[in-house]
């Protein structure tokens with residue numbers, strides 16, 4: 393079972409949610425409990441990957457890594473964190489976009505050379521992994537991920553400073569990569585020239601025991617994270633986004649920036665639709681505010697006469713609030729979610745399995761009965777979830793069910809770190825909106841337009857990746873050479 397059991401899509405095991413690539417976190421803060429800061433940072437990023445979690449630390453002379461399959465809270469406890477001591481750390485929570493979900497592929501990855509050790513955590517997906525693999529000696533890596541290839545390539549030349557080797561390598565690396573990595577003394581971070589996945593820099597206030605540098609300036613602690621929500625949880629203030637094509641080096645001399653490529657920003661539009669936390673800010677725009685605004689635009693684009701607007705909990709909630717505000721139709725909670733059922737490790741019996749979506753959602757009959765409903769969700773992948781919801785609402789007495797979706801039809805797969813279904817499995821890959829409506833059994837169906845969604849982000853269209861909606865991939869794709877199991881296929 394994928395997902396954290398709280399996101400709207402994972403209501404039906406047969407209609408898997410779009411899975412994000414991962415969450416990454418890094419901290420440089422002498423005198424602080426860096427493993428605990430990393431733990432809490434990963435905790436805030438758990439929605440970005442629930443298959444495995446790991447933390448690497450160093451106290452200046454050697455790197456220690458602990459990682460395992462499972463959620464952050466399942467992998468780590470006080471005693472494990474107590475053994476992970478040092479002044480810098482990186483962490484990772486993973487969903488597999490290249491390579492299977494097995495322990496060997498959990499991150500951070502570790503590689504060593506005569507220059508020392510290197511641990512790396514990656515959010516995104518590379519599209520020229522097979523080509524990069526050819527630069528390594530045969531048998532150089534055991535794992536099956538693009539991240540392992542990148543780690544081995546970065547560690548390959550131990551005779552040069554890490555940032556120098558990285559700045560030379562990165563222009564050859566194609567695809568999405570928001571990276572944090574470390575050697576024994578230094579924290580590094582970098583973002584691909586398109587900046588597809590988010591990555592932010594934060595500062596720890598009043599960091600204890602850090603002292604002053606030789607010039608008498610107060611030293612401080614630094615944090616790098618996939619989302620601003622992870623800065624908030626550790627009490628770090630937001631400094632800025634790491635720029636597309638930028639590499640940061642963080643040590644006792646502070647933060648140094650190096651540009652390894654000209655920025656060509658193409659941030660992922662789907663982060664706003666579904667992937668990022670609502671309390672995160674991307675490119676200066678709050679995700680929750682964007683989602684509510686999309687709901688308003690949806691009401692303008694697809695009005696309907698109805699008695700109640702309800703969300704598919706929880707991912708449809710902000711857009712449903714916006715739809716209700718704009719349309720003047722009352723907002724209500726018509727479906728109650730068993731929030732944590734997606735994480736049960738007890739296999740359901742056949743009888744229970746037949747309940748399908750009822751295991752996760754229960755309609756509030758007294759709210760729904762006799763009403764014309766607008767049901768708002770964030771996106772449709774295969775359509776199984778929405779079909780089951782429409783049926784359930786009708787059985788609970790709804791007289792009409794109008795489905796409104798706060799993203800345009802998802803018709804194309806993502807090669808930059810989100811594991812959608814294939815084009816053949818995506819319902820909008822082959823059916824028209826009217827055919828999808830009929831397939832869901834809804835009275836009407838309305839998707840926000842691509843322009844409407846883009847405007848709600850306040851980011852110009854040419855600075856966004858929108859490929860899963862319009863099929864225009866900002867980094868050219870060689871479909872024959874990529875795929876989740878590309879490295880396993882080569883064996």
Ligand code: SF4
Pocket residue numbers: 588659660661662663805806807808809810857858859860861
């Ligand atoms: S294809 Fe879609 S999910 Fe993938 S990076 Fe582009 S906008 Fe994001």
